[in-house]
Amino acid sequence: MLSKIINRFNNYLNRPNFKSEKTYHFDQHTSLILKDLRRDLAKITKINSDNYMDYLDKDISYSKREEIKNKIIFVLKSNLKNEQSKKFSIDENEQNSLNDLKFNGFTKTSHFDFSEEEVREIKDFFKDKKKFPGHIISNTEKPSLNNLEKNPYYTFQSSDILSSSVIQKKIFNERFINFVENYFEFTPTCVTLNLYSQKNKINQFDYLPQFFHRDYHDLKLLTFFVFLSDTDKENGSHCYIKHSHDYETFKQNLNKDIYDKIHSEDHNLLSFFELNKNSYGHEKKLDLLNPYYKYMYGKKGTSFMTNNYGIHRAIEPTNNERIIFWLSFGMFNNQNIKRLPVRIQGSKLNNLPTENYNKFKYIYRNYIKF
Numbered sequence: 001m002l003s004k005i006i007n008r009f010n011n012y013l014n015r016p017n018f019k020s021e022k023t024y025h026f027d028q029h030t031s032l033i034l035k036d037l038r039r040d041l042a043k044i045t046k047i048n049s050d051n052y053m054d055y056l057d058k059d060i061s062y063s064k065r066e067e068i069k070n071k072i073i074f075v076l077k078s079n080l081k082n083e084q085s086k087k088f089s090i091d092e093n094e095q096n097s098l099n100d101l102k103f104n105g106f107t108k109t110s111h112f113d114f115s116e117e118e119v120r121e122i123k124d125f126f127k128d129k130k131k132f133p134g135h136i137i138s139n140t141e142k143p144s145l146n147n148l149e150k151n152p153y154y155t156f157q158s159s160d161i162l163s164s165s166v167i168q169k170k171i172f173n174e175r176f177i178n179f180v181e182n183y184f185e186f187t188p189t190c191v192t193l194n195l196y197s198q199k200n201k202i203n204q205f206d207y208l209p210q211f212f213h214r215d216y217h218d219l220k221l222l223t224f225f226v227f228l229s230d231t232d233k234e235n236g237s238h239c240y241i242k243h244s245h246d247y248e249t250f251k252q253n254l255n256k257d258i259y260d261k262i263h264s265e266d267h268n269l270l271s272f273f274e275l276n277k278n279s280y281g282h283e284k285k286l287d288l289l290n291p292y293y294k295y296m297y298g299k300k301g302t303s304f305m306t307n308n309y310g311i312h313r314a315i316e317p318t319n320n321e322r323i324i325f326w327l328s329f330g331m332f333n334n335q336n337i338k339r340l341p342v343r344i345q346g347s348k349l350n351n352l353p354t355e356n357y358n359k360f361k362y363i364y365r366n367y368i369k370f
């Protein structure tokens with residue numbers, strides 16, 4: 001009990017020293033959409049601060065989860081139908097990526113890779129930006145020389161990430177957003193934005209991204225990752241268990257040997273979708289799926305996307321720093337805004353979109369104050 005109190009007190013003392021916003025105020029167009037959405041979503045599940053995930057039990061059954069997800073998708077599709085622009089049709093590369101995402105749960109996205117020059121510009125831009133110890137900003141501590149040295153990770157605050165003109169051009173790219181909308185079949189919300197580095201190997205087990213897990217912060221997710229350092233399979237890659245994003249696909253495509261092995265060890269297929277603790281801590285059981293481990297890696301600038309509900313982990317760097325940028329989209333919202341730094345003002349951005357501006361305001365409302 002006493003150690004719990006001391007721990008809490010220490011966490012409080014070491015909380016990151018950024019300001020946050022108590023409530024988010026949005027532009028008029030976004031506010032109107034949100035008002036209608038909240039009204040309709042409240043009929044399915046209670047929502048608070050726009051976060052329906054607060055009301056879902058972590059250990060909810062897979063079928064219940066799917067049932068709620070489909071109801072929410074129905075509301076989002078009908079309420080957001082005027083937002084999606086029909087400007088671009090999907091080209092062949094993009095269609096292949098959409099098929100991969102549906103079937104495998106992940107895809108390489110060479111059509112959205114960053115060039116060498118863009119990676120150089122980003123790295124240069126972040127050279128003197130403030131680093132926070134930890135891998136996501138909502139889970140960091142107050143930076144000090146000591147904890148930045150000790151922590152294997154550092155990350156940056158979203159307002160700094162969004163100040164990079166290369167990143168602004170990427171996140172406001174119409175073709176890119178068009179692709180993401182095609183995946184969701186409605187206009188999604190940007191739910192996380194991150195640029196983090198892992199400097200060295202971690203020995204302790206601490207529910208960190210190098211252990212297999214599912215991301216549970218929304219019922220449908222798509223994350224765009226870009227390596228900002230060179231990676232290969234054994235050094236800094238991203239490992240994803242093929243088909244682990246969808247039970248039906250998993251069931252239909254699992255080979256017979258593995259199927260038999262799973263059953264001979266008294267497991268059933270659905271149990272892989274109902275692992276507790278966001279699937280952390282099940283390395284031994286997941287090893288049965290070893291032939292389905294797929295790795296994404298490549299030179300700096302290489303990008304890929306995943307449905308990050310599927311089971312995945314980051315592979316530790318062996319001889320260099322692993323730096324990665326990610327942009328994650330969800331169905332509606334998952335923000336605990338009290339743990340996030342204040343949003344950047346839209347007026348500070350030089351590369352705002354010229355068309356479909358209202359739509360971008362809605363998508364990036366959690367990170368940019370328009």
Ligand SMILES: [Fe+2]
Nearest residue numbers: 209214215308
């Ligand atoms: Fe993850």
